[in-house]
Amino acid sequence: xxxxxxxxxxxxxxxxxxxxxxxxxxxxxxxxxxxxxxxxxxxxxxxxxxxxxxxxxxxxxxxxxxxxxxxxxxxxxxxxxxxxxxxxxxxxxxxxxxxxxxxxxxxxxxxxxxxxxxxxxxxxxxxxxxxxxxxxxxxxxxxxxxxxxxxxxxxxxxxxxxxxxxxxxxxxxxxxxxxxxxxxxxxxxxxxxxxxxxxxxxxxxxxxxxxxxxxxxxxxxxxxxxxxxxxxxxxxxxxxxxxxxxxxxxx
Numbered sequence: 001x002x003x004x005x006x007x008x009x010x011x012x013x014x015x016x017x018x019x020x021x022x023x024x025x026x027x028x029x030x031x032x033x034x035x036x037x038x039x040x041x042x043x044x045x046x047x048x049x050x051x052x053x054x055x056x057x058x059x060x061x062x063x064x065x066x067x068x069x070x071x072x073x074x075x076x077x078x079x080x081x082x083x084x085x086x087x088x089x090x091x092x093x094x095x096x097x098x099x100x101x102x103x104x105x106x107x108x109x110x111x112x113x114x115x116x117x118x119x120x121x122x123x124x125x126x127x128x129x130x131x132x133x134x135x136x137x138x139x140x141x142x143x144x145x146x147x148x149x150x151x152x153x154x155x156x157x158x159x160x161x162x163x164x165x166x167x168x169x170x171x172x173x174x175x176x177x178x179x180x181x182x183x184x185x186x187x188x189x190x191x192x193x194x195x196x197x198x199x200x201x202x203x204x205x206x207x208x209x210x211x212x213x214x215x216x217x218x219x220x221x222x223x224x225x226x227x228x229x230x231x232x233x234x235x236x237x238x239x240x241x242x243x244x245x246x247x248x249x250x251x
Contacts, residue, residue: 095149
């Protein structure tokens, strides 16, 4: 590991489908206490990169480390139990369940008790505590008994992060958590990310450039599956190749 705070590392990750290279030898490190944003146009390979890091798909080549352990061959559930949480572009909540029940189900995935088959699921005090704590961290304490389907769009995105937090992750992979949000909801989500930063390593895939430059400590720019720049936000903003390929009037 490069430093004690590096919790996840992707090294020369490549994913090919036939003649298409979706991710081309991408390397990055995620450190505790930082937000690492990945930006790029549609089709740049950002979501494929998250899928490689999370274990949803295997790499064609390259390796993934989680807390210093080579997890390249580990499936997604094993990585999740080892401290990795992720959210998706599309909401994956259970709309008919309450905020609490959504979080409790997530907590139970980490706190499995197969030997206690006779107990009710809601009898696990650890899962209940984890669910309530996660909802509070995500700013949903006041909505804990509300059906998830009645939350605003921003509230549903907060719930997705709460469900991640209920599994007690150290690394968070967030795929476009700001998509479809208004200014007020975006501000609330950025405040949440700032609160989560000290105890987590966060990878943020996002199209909202204003938000990215507000919250990111480091930005990696992808074009056609490859990295064209990876640096501090101001260095990325000033990079002529990034300006020509992506930022346009944001430069």
